Amino acid sequence: MTVLVSGLSGQLGHAIAGVTPARLIGLVRPSVGATRLRRRIESRQGAIELVTGDIxxxxxxVEEQVLERLAHEVTCVVNCAGSTDWMGTAESLQTSNVAGAVHGVGFARRLSDISGRSIPYLHTSTTYVAGSAVGTVPETRLxxxxxxxxxxHFKWVGEEAVLRAARTLEVPVLIARFPALLGDSTTGETLYKNSLYLLAERWNDIPLGLLPAMHNARVDCMPRDKAAEILLAVAEGLAAQAVPSGIEFVHIANGAQAPTLRALVEAGRMVDPYAFDRWIRIMPASRNQVVNASALGERFARLDGRWQNALIGLRYIGLDRIFDRSALRTALDAHGKVAIPPVSLETAARLTFGLDGIRESISAPKHRPLARFRA
Known part of the structure; x- marks a missing residue:
């Protein structure tokens, strides 16, 4: 399998470059120097070719002569590019998460026309297009x-635009939604620190140390390497036409096995009880209370960007919901692949909070950022 991936310099892209045994072609902007990816590429077995382009x-x-060559090599196009800036401008989010996604469908169509064979398009999105939905979130259009x-909103608009373009251009398409991405499950390496996220940077400023969350709120997060392995297995099945017709979405998430917020926080406390100045207390709250608090900075108040991002993070850890994985299991089973089991609660806590383990002696508490998430 030869996969062409856009967004190779992002959190998920870094993981794909590190785990895939397939031949990989990475689409990079002219402004993104190869040095940014060189270390990842050189540490991997097998060749990675970089192609200059702009989503x-x-x-x-991509230049026409390059398209002619790629058309006879690529078996699946995977779009991992896009803006994940929660406070990004409408223009930047539209360009990256909508226009870029739709241009990917046209790109796959062009390769198919040149090669005379069907080349599918696998688009990555986020489970958080569910907005403030609670309960079981289905693997369907929302x-x-x-x-x-x-x-x-712009991630959701991108999904809808991709489906419309795929039907018009007759391109096989699948949309993979991801939850928050942690660092590598083995090394802990991460590209970003964000979300239980950005609240960590305001940990001591939370009024009364109370964190509002629904009683059984879950934190669905995956190590980036595990997420990349599942994504590539899905891409292989899509290229082999093994994904059953009718499946348009899959959730590459932990589903019902995602830990509750309470369990994750307590696991972090057991791993290293002296990692933070103080521990917050989880305050039972309704769905509307969590949603209203998370929207405070964006819609009702003029707060600085860091506070606004921290408040938005509340809805990603404070809502009681499960991202269904039925379609994912069907897609993997149809191709003879077994879904990778979820990371252990202890490992999730270590990656989420950046913990090294219990210290040999009690020392002065040291504040440390909590999360290494990518949504």
Whole structure:
């Protein structure tokens, strides 16, 4: 299998470059120097070719002569590019998460026309297009709604635009939604520190140390290497036409096995009880209370960007919901692949909170950022 991946320099892209045994072609912007990816590429077995392009333009900005060559090599196009800035401008989110996604469909169509064979398109999105939904979130199209954040809204618009373009251009398409991504499950290496996220940077400033969350709120997060392995297994099945017809979405998430917020916090306390100045207390709250608090900075108040991001993070850890994985299991089973088991609670706590383990002696508490998430 030869996979062409956009967004190779991102959190998920870094993981793909590190775990895939397949031949990999990475699409990178001219402004992104190869040195940013060189260490990852050189540490991997097998060759990675870098192709210059730009997802914001037609055919992802790849020159025609390069398209001619790629068309006879690529078996699946995977789009991992996009903006994950919760406070990004409407223009930047539209360009990256909508226009770039749709241009990817046209890119796959162009490769198919040149090669004379069907080349599928696998688009990555986020489980958080669910907005403030609670309960079981299905692997299907989701209705329009006014409670999504700006980031969630443009991700949802991107999904809808991709499906419309795929039907018009007759391109086989699958949308993979991801929850928050942690660092590598073995090394802990991560590209970003964000979300239980960005609240960590305001840990001591939370009023009365109370964190509002629904009683059984879950934190669905995956190590980036495990997420990449599942994504590539899905891509292989899609390229082999093994994914059953009718499946348009899969949730590459932990589903019902995602830990509750309480369990994750307590696991972190057991691993290293002296990692933070103080521990917050989880305060029972309703869905509306969590949603309203998370929307405070974006819709009702003028707060600085760091506080606004921290408040938005509340809805990603404070809602009681499960991201269904039935379609994912069906897609993997159809191709003879077994879903990778979830990371242990202790490992999740270590990666989430950046913990090294219990210290040999009690020392002065040291504040440390909590999370290494990528949504």
């Amino acid at each position: 914001s333009v037609k055919h992802w900005g 209705a329009a709604g006014g409670d999504r954040t700006r980031y969630e």
